[in-house]
Amino acid sequence: MSGEAGRLARSYFKNLELFEDSLVLPPAAPAAETELPVLPGALKSLPASLDEFERQISDCTRCPLGPTRTKFVFGVGNPAARIVFIGEAPGHDEDIKGIPFVGRAGQLLDQMLAAVGLDRRVVYICNVLKCRPPANRDPEPVEVATCKPYLLTQLSIIRPPIIVCLGRHAASVLLGTDAPMKELRGRVLPWHDTQVLVTYHPAYFLRNASHQYLGDQDFRLLRKLYDEITGGAAPY
Ligand code: URA
Secondary structure: OOHHHHHHHHHHHHHHHOOOOOOOOOOOOHHHHOOOOOOOOOOOOOOOOHHHHHHHHOOOOOOOOHHHOOOOOOOEEOOOOOEEEEEOOOOHHHHHHOOOOOOHHHHHHHHHHHHOOOOOOOOEEEEOOOOOOHHHOOOOHHHHHHHHHHHHHHHHHHOOOEEEEEOHHHHHHHHOOOOOHHHHOOOOEEEOOEEEEEEOOHHHHHHOHHHHHHHHHHHHHHHHHHHHHHOOOOOO
């Protein structure tokens, strides 16, 4: 097999082997033997770092979105972040740049972070899906099922004390709940030794500017949790 078909087949089997009990990862740095608890559903043998994990999966074609994407959008930010934000899926701008939340919703996210004295240098930002669904349609169950282990592996490497789900979709994938946003937001939800906050997706506030105050409340709660964890030390 040669050319594009060969490349896709090699990529498929390379990514498949990451999830097979009977197969092992290519030789990894010793740190892969970490004692850190690995979240159920993550890769069994944890990559030594986010960079290593990105190298392993960035040519993924395990679901139908692989061949349609421009760039794989792995995640961005501080690998030792105490806060991880999870969005739904890359949009047009993210697909072009390969970086999450760089379009209008991302600019609003940056403003909301700045309003509580945080920014992208401090946190880590990623999505449930690493590839853009065509025309920004909702993720299909097979796409979520394929990509969720990648998210859980990222979280297992970072082990953040605080996770923020941006929107109901991220919350439902992570927490397995279909509860409405008004029941989820404004509370700290315990999940695997981590505190989870759920708030509206920034795109919601772009469409419903009069509800922005709810997001601002949620980000103030986020900053309070962050200060409790860090003892109020300046984030940078
Ligand atoms: N919306 C998301 O959920 N993620 C992005 O990266 C951009 C927009």
